[in-house]
Amino acid sequence: MKVTEKDVAYVADLANLELSADERTRMVRDLNSILGHVDSLSELDTKDVQPMAQISDRYGVDESKKGSERFAYASRDDVKEGLRTSFPTDVALANAPDADGTFFKVPKVIER
Amino acid sequence: MDLTGLTIDSARSAVAERKTTATALAEAFYAKIEADDPKIGAYLILSKERGLAKASEIDRLAEKGDKLPPLAGMPVGIKDVLVTKGIRTTAGSKILGNYVPPYDCTAVTRLEAAGAVVLGKLNCDEFAMGSSNENSAFKPVHNPRDLSRVPGGSSGGSAAAVAADIAVATLGSDTGGSIRQPASFCGVVGLKPTYGRVSRYGLIAFASSLDHIGPFGKTVKDAAIMLRTIAGRDPMDSTSADVPVPNYVSELDKPVKGMKIGVAKEYFGEGLDAEVRNGVEAAIQRLAKRGCEIVEVSLPHTKYAIPAYYLVATAEASSNLARFDGVRYGFRAKDVRSLSDMYRRTRDQGFGAEVKRRIMLGTYALSAGYYDAYYLKAQRVRTLLTRDFEDAFKRVDVIVAPTSPTAAFKLGEKVDDPLAMYLADIYTVTANLAGIPGISIPVGVTKEKLPIGMQIFGKHFAESTILRVANAYEKAA
Numbered sequence: 154m155k156v157t158e159k160d161v162a163y164v165a166d167l168a169n170l171e172l173s174a175d176e177r178t179r180m181v182r183d184l185n186s187i188l189g190h191v192d193s194l195s196e197l198d199t200k201d202v203q204p205m206a207q208i209s210d211r212y213g214v215d216e217s218k219k220g221s222e223r224f225a226y227a228s229r230d231d232v233k234e235g236l237r238t239s240f241p242t243d244v245a246l247a248n249a250p251d252a253d254g255t256f257f258k259v260p261k262v263i264e265r
Numbered sequence: 266m267d268l269t270g271l272t273i274d275s276a277r278s279a280v281a282e283r284k285t286t287a288t289a290l291a292e293a294f295y296a297k298i299e300a301d302d303p304k305i306g307a308y309l310i311l312s313k314e315r316g317l318a319k320a321s322e323i324d325r326l327a328e329k330g331d332k333l334p335p336l337a338g339m340p341v342g343i344k345d346v347l348v349t350k351g352i353r354t355t356a357g358s359k360i361l362g363n364y365v366p367p368y369d370c371t372a373v374t375r376l377e378a379a380g381a382v383v384l385g386k387l388n389c390d391e392f393a394m395g396s397s398n399e400n401s402a403f404k405p406v407h408n409p410r411d412l413s414r415v416p417g418g419s420s421g422g423s424a425a426a427v428a429a430d431i432a433v434a435t436l437g438s439d440t441g442g443s444i445r446q447p448a449s450f451c452g453v454v455g456l457k458p459t460y461g462r463v464s465r466y467g468l469i470a471f472a473s474s475l476d477h478i479g480p481f482g483k484t485v486k487d488a489a490i491m492l493r494t495i496a497g498r499d500p501m502d503s504t505s506a507d508v509p510v511p512n513y514v515s516e517l518d519k520p521v522k523g524m525k526i527g528v529a530k531e532y533f534g535e536g537l538d539a540e541v542r543n544g545v546e547a548a549i550q551r552l553a554k555r556g557c558e559i560v561e562v563s564l565p566h567t568k569y570a571i572p573a574y575y576l577v578a579t580a581e582a583s584s585n586l587a588r589f590d591g592v593r594y595g596f597r598a599k600d601v602r603s604l605s606d607m608y609r610r611t612r613d614q615g616f617g618a619e620v621k622r623r624i625m626l627g628t629y630a631l632s633a634g635y636y637d638a639y640y641l642k643a644q645r646v647r648t649l650l651t652r653d654f655e656d657a658f659k660r661v662d663v664i665v666a667p668t669s670p671t672a673a674f675k676l677g678e679k680v681d682d683p684l685a686m687y688l689a690d691i692y693t694v695t696a697n698l699a700g701i702p703g704i705s706i707p708v709g710v711t712k713e714k715l716p717i718g719m720q721i722f723g724k725h726f727a728e729s730t731i732l733r734v735a736n737a738y739e740k741a742a
Contacts, residue, residue: 162633164629169587169605169608170624171609176618177510180622184626186628186683186684187575188626188629190497190571191639192572193572194573195638195642196650197468197566197645199649202645204647204648205645205651206644207473208460208462208474208700210502213506213508213726216572226498227503240367240591245367245593248363248364248365249592250507250591250594250595251597258734259604260604260607261604
């Protein structure tokens with residue numbers, strides 16, 4: 154599979170990036186170089202191999218327990234009661250590039 | 266007394282025995298940072314007010330004759346991907362250049378609760394993406410052993426600070442080797458624990474199923490002391506494991522005689538520098554002299570680790586980094602026409618080249634039509650790589666390997682070739698994919714006096730075992 158300029162534009166769009174013309178040219182080159190190396194994975198027959206998304210469901214858990222029982226320890230005490238301390242508004246907004254004291258402010262979403 | 270050259274062990278005794286004070290210790294480190302760090306570039310931000318306040322708290326305890334906590338007055342540095350309340354945390358990125366977190370990372374909270382003094386925040390590759398620290402948006406880090414060379418990455422500042430005596434010990438993060446490889450390049454000890462051993466709460470996420478927090482120290486014992494402090498279940502990270510934390514320190518000196526040390530031929534193949542090979546082989550012989558049995562093992566899927574890793578890691582990164590949109594925190598582009606224009610320009614201007622490359626690769630691997638061929642395929646290969654270790658660990662207690670195929674390379678040497686940079690992680694990514702613990706220890710130097718690192722891998726939650734083997738090597742040195 155060869156990545157084209159068009160693919161790069163499409164993926165940049167999905168990733169909420171714009172990229173300059175130079176960056177796009179470089180990206181075509183770099184992605185092809187990396188994916189060329191990645192293609193070696195196709196040598197492996199994996200149709201009977203389960204995908205592994207994470208480690209935490211395999212190790213350090215009580216294997217005699219199944220499903221959600223196995224992760225019961227992960228329930229947070231503060232969430233069980235439906236109560237959870239959250240940041241006060243001013244703290245939550247303190248890092249915002251633009252805010253009005255109650256809300257985050259962003260440019261207009263709907264054009265008239 | 267040379268305050269900045271001390272290990273945790275000796276510095277803590279000096280404070281406890283009132284030979285020095287925590288304040289004098291912190292001030293000695295700040296003076297050395299001021300003198301030496303301009304040519305190294307390890308620190309991004311100093312937290313003098315917070316550090317000195319902690320030091321004087323320890324000194325008051327000492328004056329009263331109270332029992333001191335285990336890290337009383339120990340000056341530590343923190344990789345700048347771990348958030349610190351009220352202290353700017355950038356992840357080495359322009360997009361978080363002005364971010365002041367409203368909370369502390371659990372690992373930092375635990376260090377401070379144990380009496381540690383946080384000197385400041387350490388330089389790293391942007392969002393921990395890199396193997397040379399050259400991707401920091403602010404400045405590169407120079408290897409204290411040879412300033413023309415990289416310190417490794419992404420925790421380059423954390424490794425360099427310990428090597429240059431401008432922190433007693435530090436914290437870093439390791440997603441594909443980012444603790445072990447810089448430890449190897451800088452000639453210090455670096456430990457990546459088992460996945461779930463240390464809470465990730467407050468670690469700015471790169472690839473959540475691969476990210477780990479771990480310590481750097483001058484000695485194996487220091488790494489053990491640091492790990493013991495930060496390890497253990499944390500209700501704020503649901504993936505932190507509910508597994509008791511052993512006393513890594515008291516188990517260090519248990520004998521290693523009769524232990525089975527696995528050597529995997531796949532880690533000694535083409536691309537391994539001859540001097541690094543010789544250094545690691547000599548280290549293995551030294552373990553054999555201590556009574557360990559050397560056993561050849563095979564990890565047959567090793568050559569697929571880099572492709573699998575770079576698909577899984579970038580896919581997760583593309584998702585994790587979607588949150589940087591200029592709305593709630595960090596940088597926002599000026600003069601934008603609309604909301605979507607703001608997102609794009611903010612990310613275009615806020616992220617560096619390597620971060621964009623990984624977001625693009627990850628988005629591509631997850632996109633319709635490519636998901637099965639790339640992302641899902643990589644997850645299946647991850648299972649095979651994990652099974653390789655499970656099978657090998659039926660026969661041996663630990664597996665040793667070089668940490669990196671070469672010693673530290675020159676600044677600028679690989680910046681224009683992303684694939685070459687990725688291949689620098691060839692011996693480290695496997696432990697992240699399988700979630701097993703790994704430690705890198707210094708095992709000599711090359712003719713050019715560059716440190717060589719050896720990794721010791723263990724079974725899940727077998728940190729005690731790898732620390733013991735590492736300690737046995739260090740003691741025999």
